[in-house]
Amino acid sequence: MFEETRVRFAHVTDRAFLNLEGLLESAxxxxxxxxxxxxxRGIYVLYEDDQPVYVGRTKNLEQRFRAHITPNHNSASYALKRVRKRLGRKPTYVKEGSRSWIVENYxxxxxQEIEAIKRMTYRFIxxxxxIDQYFLEYLAEAHLGLDHDGLDTS
Known part of the structure; x- marks a missing residue:
């Protein structure tokens, strides 16, 4: 009943593993x-002190990298995520703890987190x-032992 779907799915996962190999072997x-x-367009891994810390998906690498270091709560989402982790604060939809509140108060x-990102290294494919991007992003996070919190929907 699902054989055609299984075959298509197998092709996607096979490409994901090939892409993961290419990503991890990239400079x-x-x-x-x-x-x-x-x-x-593609997938990148950020490294801090030679340790993978973040997997990102982008439609425009240059634009995304600039956003990572733009001191604005709507752009620098990874820096904001790192501040939240330092503070032990979860995302919220109320004013206290919101993106803008975190930036205003911290x-x-x-x-400091934006500056840390500027010192990082990366790999890209x-x-x-x-669909290939989504599968590779998840596979890279799983392989590298990183959080899949980008898949959370509250």
Whole structure:
């Protein structure tokens, strides 16, 4: 009954494993707001002190890297996530604890995290297909032992 779907799904997962191999074998580069890959679509892994800390999916790597280091609560979501973790605060939809509240009340910590991101290194693989990106993002997080909290829906 599901054989055709199983075959299609197997092709997607096979590509995900091949892409994971390509991602992890790609050159480790210094984080830059103007990465050599330019505006390519794909998956990247950020490393801090040679340890993987974040897997990201993007439609435009250069634009995403610039956003990571723009001191604005709507742009620098990974820096904000790191501040939340430092403070032990979960995301909320009320004013206290919101993105803007965190930045207003913990500006120095927010800037420290942006500066930490600027010192990171990264690996990148170009992946154009959205489904392939989703599968690779999840597979990379699982393989590297990172949180899958981007899949949470509250």
């Amino acid at each position: 480790l580069k210094q984080f830059s707001p103007t990465p050599s890959e330019g505006n390519k 500006w120095n910590e927010f800037i 170009e992946v154009s297909d959205n």
